[in-house]
Amino acid sequence: MSPEELRHGPGLKFSIREGLCIERKPAPCGLVLFGASGDLAARKILPSLQGLSSQGLLPADFFVLGLGRKPVDEAELRSRTPGIKNLHYLHGDYDAAETYQALGRKLKELSGKYDTRGNTIFYLALPPALFHAVTHKLGEAGLLDESFGGWSRVVFEKPFGRDLTSARALAAEIRDHLREPQVYRMDHYLGKDTVQNVLMFRFANSIFEPVWKRTYIDHVQISVLEAEGVGHRAGYYDSSGVLRDMFQNHMLQLLALVAMEPPANFAADSVRDEKIKIFQALKPLTPTASSQSIVLGQYAGYRSEPRVSSGSTTPTYAAMRVEIENWRWQGVPFYLRSGKALLKRSAEIAVVFKHVPHSMFRPLNPSNLEANALIFRIQPEEGVSLTIEAKKPGPKTCIGALTMDFDYAEAFGEHPPESYERLLLDVMLGDQTLFPREDALEETWRFIQPLLDAELPLRSYDPGNWGPAEAERLLGDQGRSWRQP
Ligand SMILES: NC(=O)c1ccc[n+]([C@@H]2O[C@H](COP(=O)([O-])OP(=O)(O)OC[C@H]3O[C@@H](n4cnc5c(N)ncnc54)[C@H](OP(=O)(O)O)[C@@H]3O)[C@@H](O)[C@H]2O)c1
Incomplete structure (x- = not known):
């Protein structure tokens, strides 16, 4: 027999039996989506929330609050994301203290309305150059403070810095305002x-x-x-x-x-x-x-x-x-x-x-x-x-x-x-x-x-x-x- 006779055979298939699941049920919460008008929000975040909603995996008490610089019509935004009824929008500059005061008031209102108990996720779907400033402003406005009952978590998109020095600087800023269990760095892989x-x-x-x-x-x-x-x-x-x-x-x-x-x-x-x-x-x-x-x-x-x-x-x-x-x-x-x-x-x-x-x-x-x-x-x-x-x-x-x-x-x-x-x-x-x-x-x-x-x-x-x-x-x-x- 010569090595040339070696051949690749046809594929065999595994069969899969019903598996065991680790039950996971999230607590009531609201999600503040910074950069709601952006590419990532449109292509990944909002469709994924819709996917979770259609599988019944979102908490019963839940809302999304989009945030951006330009005014956006809430009704129009809801029509683009039919799975999420409790969708709201707020506009303001990311570096203005008033934006965060308005955000605090809005969160209080929505938390009461949807009974989310102050639990809040801040998703920074923003250009990375804004991560420092937005974290700082959120912290300054007391929105990351968990001492009043509800939890606060912040999701950062990559890149986390562009070199060792800037990554350390971002880490220090984050550490000033958040404990590590509040920080979620996205690596979608x-x-x-x-x-x-x-x-x-x-x-x-x-x-x-x-x-x-x-x-x-x-x-x-x-x-x-x-x-x-x-x-x-x-x-x-x-x-x-x-x-x-x-x-x-x-x-x-x-x-x-x-x-x-x-x-x-x-x-x-x-x-x-x-x-x-x-x-x-x-x-x-x-x-x-x-x-x-x-x-x-x-x-x-x-x-x-x-x-x-x-x-x-x-x-x-x-x-x-x-x-x-x-x-x-x-x-x-x-x-x-x-x-x-x-x-x-x-x-x-x-x-x-x-x-x-x-x-x-x-x-x-x-x-x-x-x-x-x-x-x-x-x-x-x-x-x-x-x-x-x-x-x-x-x-x-x-x-x-x-x-x-x-x-x-x-x-x-x-x-x-x-x-x-x-x-x-x-x-x-x-x-x-x-x-x-x-x-x-x-x-x-x-x-x-x-x-x-x-x-x-x-x-x-x-x-x-x-x-x-x-x-x-x-x-x-x-x-x-x-x-x-
Ligand atoms: N897109 C992707 O496929 C992808 C993949 C992996 C990671 N990411 C990361 O996800 C984050 C968001 O990405 P993206 O593609 O969605 O970004 P993007 O579309 O360029 O920006 C997101 C939003 O940020 C606001 N924004 C943009 N430039 C700004 C500026 N100079 N000053 C203030 N606000 C500004 C805009 O919202 P308003 O005008 O409404 O304020 C914009 O809609 C980035 O950190 C990116 O690295 C993206």
Whole structure:
């Protein structure tokens, strides 16, 4: 038999039985939506509230109060969000003390009207430059004070700073007005079902954890690839770039879920304590022009995009080899890559196991037998697959990789919910498990900062491809290759 006879078999399907749920019922509350006229509010927040409402997951006593600079007709706003009847609107400048006094009066009125007991969520769906000022004004107006009975929580959108220094300054401002249990930093990747499934797979089963270590795992690949260019967020993106936009937050958070030790329970601080240990164990990257650990790229044509500066050196692609210096992961590289204008939109975590140590199927060598891989697909279709080597039917001895494939939509007859639904519900419940803690920001910025400071070569790549060729070499000379989703 020749290696050419190895074939990929058809997919097998998992079947899913009715599961057990952890009951979660939020207390009555009101949600103040700063930036209610914005893109995020329209595309994610209001539709997610509608989704929660249609599933009966919002508290019975609930209201939304939109806030913005321009007057908006409440009736018109309600007609755009039919699921939420108790929708109100207030306008005023974000930096004027009167706005917060009016907000306080309105909250008192609505809290009484809807019996929400003073429990309030302030969602800052605003440009990040306003986070400081709005937090300060809310604090000054006494609206974050919980000593009168109801609770106050503040949701911050990313980015949380643009470097270590500014992240520390924002953290200090937040600390002046809020206790950490009041702070919810959104990382919408953590609200995706498949991402949470990393924890379920690892810690609700006994078959994976014993092999989840350097002895059996060869390497891990985390890829978040986008087919589109920078599009309508070009202005923001050009001042940010892929390291700030993707790596400091989403990529490192995904890495931590894969790598962390088992927490004793599913409580927010137990999980976040374990994640911190991973961030602290990351081997610092030493970025140099000839670095073997990091490749930055920018797609051809990026500089001609509207609102992008003509001499821009903003990276739209990065790939890096990361090491975790602890007992479990010694010698296991984590390869991370993310970029725009690539061949396909795809996000996945691939845990690639080692080749068998010896092949009894001569003349096949261990390297002819495909290494097992467990893949968590995050987008576009959420699911999990496991590749295993197996005999193909027939009189000849043919071994091929079978893929056991669990497709979320197919298995459950529905698409997984928008991650904002899950995260908004968590805020109402006061569950911070899926929200990065302040110390995680410090550690992740500390890891990324040297890459922002270094003058690294910027490789050009053609749109509609897999990124710079140099990224292949990051793994290529190790006998490994990037998976092509
Ligand atoms: N959009 C996304 O896909 C996305 C994804 C991830 C994270 N985020 C984050 O979510 C937050 C909101 O994003 P977005 O895209 O919704 O922002 P946006 O549409 O640019 O702005 C949101 C609202 O903020 C107010 N605003 C905008 N610029 C302002 C300024 N210079 N001064 C005062 N108010 C201003 C406007 O409301 P009024 O005019 O009514 O006051 C605007 O409707 C940002 O922190 C962003 O980084 C967004």
